[in-house]
Amino acid sequence: MYALIDGNNFYVSCERIFRPSLQGIPAVVLSNNDGCAIARSNEAKALGIKMGAPWFQIKHLTDSHGLVALSANFALYGDISDRMMSLAAGLGPTQEIYSIDESFIRLDGVRGDLVERSHKIRSRILQWTGIPCGIGIGRTKTLAKLANHIAKTAERKPGTYPGHLAQVCNLEVLSFDERQRVFAATEVGEVWGIGRRIGKQLTDGGIKTVQDLVRMDVATIRKGWSVVLERTVRELQGTPCIGLDDAPVPKKEIACTRSFGHAVTELSDLTQAVTEFASRAAEKARKQHSLASEVMVFIRTSPFRKDPQYSRSIVVPLRRPTADTGAIVQATVLSLRAIYCQGFKYAKAGVMLLDLQPDSVIQGELDLGDDDSLGDIADKARLMSALDAINKRYGRGTMKMASAGLDGDRRVWFMRQERRTPAYTTNWADIPIARA
């Protein structure tokens, strides 16, 4: 048995702890550079604001409907997440922290009424941290995730599901009939692991609800779709296929892309930006023990502006698979020069590392005498671990490639976060004020 606990509208809920005046009004949290909405209060959802809605498209709601928009304050969210996770851990013997606001708890061996226990943990989290949660319980992780969706939807939109499933939903104690009704009321696209594309294919094929999907024969699914979907269906039928300790599969590609704080026109500024993105991507690759064989670089203007449009990308192969910041940055900067075109206002750039492979596999090659010998490669690897160690200890960006620029926050392309709330819980200078 698994439970999935997650915070409702987590980022907005974090902001509301220290800004009680945000209670009951439409509020959104904006992504890096205040680009688009990444968290919405229920009131904001009710205004029809979609996940990922660009800020400029919803800006007018601030005047007409009192919408409040805040820049993401990850220092705050990280600390509140920590508090929430350690309280959630009280639900069962083992916990897997799945994202900043979600964790799976294994419930095997937990005695007593699970629903009652979950409600207690839920109200403790609400009281202690201020974060409202939803808890879903099921025999598999996929069912727990589905139950969580039901618990949250039943609370937010009364009438969609039976009221007693609000906040905490345990699928295992529902009667056969009730379970069928609940599954039939849930669209197939809500199931964990079913993306938009597969969801549409299923719907087009007449498999519209979870109930339709559960009734499918797994062999048919495997033949007609994929082993991955088969696993999902088995999980929905109650056969655990995804364990708690399944380490995340190393990502097949690593991306670091960002919208700029202000439009960027100069090659020198773009070079700084992509250098930083490439460094970050290389660091991510080293962290998951991967080497990249190809680098993709793209730059583009804003499709939302009426300026002349330009968008180009380029993929360049690397001399050999590597996670060396120097090599990746060099390739990135050369690629940028190849696609840069003067006279445009660039709004976004990104670096992607492609064709990743584990760093345990190193292909031997003839020494062509031009650059790195195998000994040099070992030296570079040590240089990179020193770089990562320094940046981990003294903070990101302590040591970096010179082409990333030295101007820090003043760099024109840097994050714009005009509406960020203070670091209430992580910086003494920012603690909230109480009137006495």
Add this chain to the structure above:
Amino acid sequence: MYSFQAFDIPVLASNIPLTVSLIRGHVQAGFPSPAEDLGAQRIDLAQLLIKHSQATYFLRASGHSMTEVGIFDGDILVVDRAIKPRNTHIVVAIVDGDFTVKVLSQRVGRIKLKSANPTYPDITPKDGQTIEIWGVVTSTIKQFNV
């Protein structure tokens, strides 16, 4: 990403590192320090001030309405949200969307927020108005200019 723990014992997300040190003793040539086995932990201020680490937040007091209970302008308030507020507790309440620190007075169901300075008024909720108690102040920290 994973943590394992026994039931019902929330892990402390302690924000302030515990300072640990052994009782000091010179190591004489060849002989272990007699104090070594009696290793004790140095007194930890956070342990004294924080009972529920996940529920504890720090706020700064601003104003003079609480001077009689020893809360002065600029003091740091240690606020514990896990404690159920009761009569005479010093609490942080939400008044008109702002945090306000006052003494909670609960008498026969009537709730009042009292100032601890005669020159400041108490706050009595009007009919239908609710007062939300955000947390209970368990201690204050006063720092001096040195």
